[in-house]
Amino acid sequence: MGEDSNSWIRRTKFSHTVCHRLDPSRLGHVPIGIQSEQKSSPASEVQRHPITNKQRSSSPLPVTFLSEAFREARHDQKRFSTPNPQRDNRITGKELNKDSPETKESSSKFPSRSPSKKVKSKHSKDAAWTKFLDNGGSKITAVETAEEWNIDMSQLFFGLKFAHGAHSRLYHGVYKDESVAVKLIMEPEDDESGDLASRLEKQFVREVTLLSRLHHQNVIKFSAACRKPPVYCIITEYLSEGSLRAYLHKLEHQTISLQKLLTFALDIARGMEYIHSQGVIHRDLKPENILIGEGCRLKIADFGIACEEASCDILADDPGTYRWMAPEMIKRKSYGRKVDVYSFGLILSEMLTGTIPYEDMNPIQAAFAVVNKNSRPVIPSDCPPAMRALVEQCWSSQPDKRPEFWQIVKILEQFQSSLVRDGTLTLLPNPCWDNKKGLLHWIQKLGPVHQNSGPVPKPKFT
Template structure:
């Protein structure tokens, strides 16, 4: 089994605070990890810049300024930036972690959407942009990939970390855009402001309604020039049946001239909600993908929004930053607007309802509700009806003019009971004075007064609580966190940190160490070595020394031992030693030929082998009966329990040897040799005289092959 490559950051702690749990995504500028803030014990998204950017000091300084600006924005529909850091190894942003998916996933799986569905999704996006514009921030890269939808359905717009603060004296500076959604003024290098975000949101609305982007081309510069030259087509041309109000809204948001678009997110939000109220249920549920298949270009749109890096020369991706059109790989570049462009901080929004009599009533109705009171349901907005209105935009302007006129008083009311009014003024001033005095006491001496959080690192909980309460704070709650450096039970830090000033009534949270993060050692016995290594690295531990040993039961290559034992807990990357089986120990087979049967069996069994006696015995002239004549195997090695087969001797073959005394020596010698004996002839006189046998040393039943001596006269 091949080992899976392991990201070295997973399981480590960045800046002694953020425990990296898993990788979420990797982009052109950074890698995003799911991490745990060990100080506050919560999940966060940790965006770590790639090394080549982390060493670019100019880029880091710009990112830090932009992160400060974005962190000042707090809104329910904007992903919050919690922290930013630059260390020796990493530069990172800490973001709110949203457990869900992106709007791109919604487009790919469900578009085209009905106007009701599209407005439901666009409303919180524009509300988040409105808050950003009011705070002086321009997003500059509004697209489905930067809109997050949680599993509970909450919509947030993210990636404000790369925005630049907008002031009344400076423009937006260097702008990054996405080709499929980039505003014409950015392509022309004229600088961008809040209205550039409105244009991108209009393109995104078109895509929600039709399932495709309005402009497509073979090369990026062709798409960019379509944004400059061509008007965005009406969504109803791609999805028949959509109400004309949606066509008008898309056209209004995507005007080529920024002056003809809504001024900011707040203005657009007012128009969105007005349209939502004026559409009938049938119009809100028109279009969509309920009645048929997706548009023919749906697959093409999805391909155009895929990531760069396809095998083809031009990948067709419109969701990348506008780059050098002549470059082979269309690398990301920047558009620098001229310094004369300026934008200003945008005011918050209130919606104004005007009735038929010309009375104006400001009203902040919740999303999806109609105005109450005078003029309810008669909202003269961008979609005001009437044959004299040549366009929705002019109708909206006329309605606002009538509202301003209605707000001007036409008569002056005389004063009544001046003494009573004077008394009321005095009473009001006294009440106001009391309120000011109470607020002064509350903020200066009472629970609202500022106090400095004491340094309580490495103190016990009791000591820390006593020090915090002594400073006047009303609460000193505790929260446990993992920490590699502080012993369990002692204080790691406080939230807010020591030395910070905070209102006394807000209280302080004491972060108590649970000690380092410990990981259990997995059971490795019986696994292959590859499986054991994978289990250790997957459990945030490391492989230590690997040794081998013989084992009579375990298969070669499997784990038979480990240290430390399974179930014990250690810090991340602790090494675990592993013992791997080499299989059963080999046993050399000894030679037991010539030994008695009992001695041979004892010798083999003493080595752990098994002796088996062959059923047939054989004669042997050399090996006495009852002893081993041969064995199988007669050498080599066996493992414990191996069998050696022994063949036992019956002794020699017995033959009857007759006596040949007084017979011819030649006849006797020939007869004995034919019977299988060895014959030795001796002469009494040194040579034969009579040629007869005078003596024979052996006769009777003898072993075949025995030697018989004949004495010849």
């Protein structure tokens, strides 16, 4: 037994070979069962050293007893398939591509959520946002205003974060086997008065209420929502092409073709025509909130500060973005749906020039210039006169002189037909006419009745 006890025992069937030398004095404490009766090996099975050709004694094979948890850990198919039973705060839903090598590698990097130890890292911050939504796979009732919309967390898979705001984050995910965007809004921890938390909750309720009733090919598709303070969750379709802002940024100050400009402008105008027909004002229309889907179709998104025209709060603390904001909103005066038409005029200008409005100013300076100096972005000299007239009419400082979106759609459709017919933009039979006055005359001839929303006030053009 002396020679046997000092021999090397090799544990097999593991990814790494682990060797131990036995100490006879500690055999009683080693959890290894060794066969009590040793049978001498036949001569035919005696192994010899390949170099010295000496007979090598056979050591008995150890019998190890593995726990069920260790056996499951060794099994490839069950690896990461079940959560750790000692872990109370799991990440919401499941991780996207959970069986991929990248996910297995990243899962080992998640910090511990022990309350006695805080690990500051990028992953811990993301986990802090999602852990509040964990509900063990059961359903969470949505907001009262849209109870039919709820999230089945067992079918929600979180992917990578692709955008963030001051109090919100956007994740790519999969919900019910469809690619989605998951927007998480979180109340700040340092909000002692609770004012900001209350405002964020109202914003969430308003956005879900409006999105759940808007159904149009040029409006982002709403899927589900839930709230579990301090986190609120909104799920919409995921548009992989990104925003109009990202598209224009890639052009590096180059302008897009007139044909594509008209296609983009028509998508935006048709989406906004439908939104206004439902009595909704967007209030934050800008390239960042216009997303590009399949076939380069544009869709209006982000209804966080949208409101119903009949109940808009003109003194709200989150009125929009200064660069694209109408003068009456900046002044906190009474306003209506024409503020979106003003923003649309700036978007047209941006697509014509390839630069953001008032690029050499900060937002406060831009707002001051608009209100006190009636400043507007410079329109390129090579811009077609008819398009110039439309842009200037949209960003008029007087709201009642701005056209309605249904009128803008008719104008752009006429531009598109004219471009296909003779390569120019025109609404006028006589090119010697003044384009601006001719445009107003043509708009007035369209009539005051909208085909979908009934009578609307006739614009007072002069």
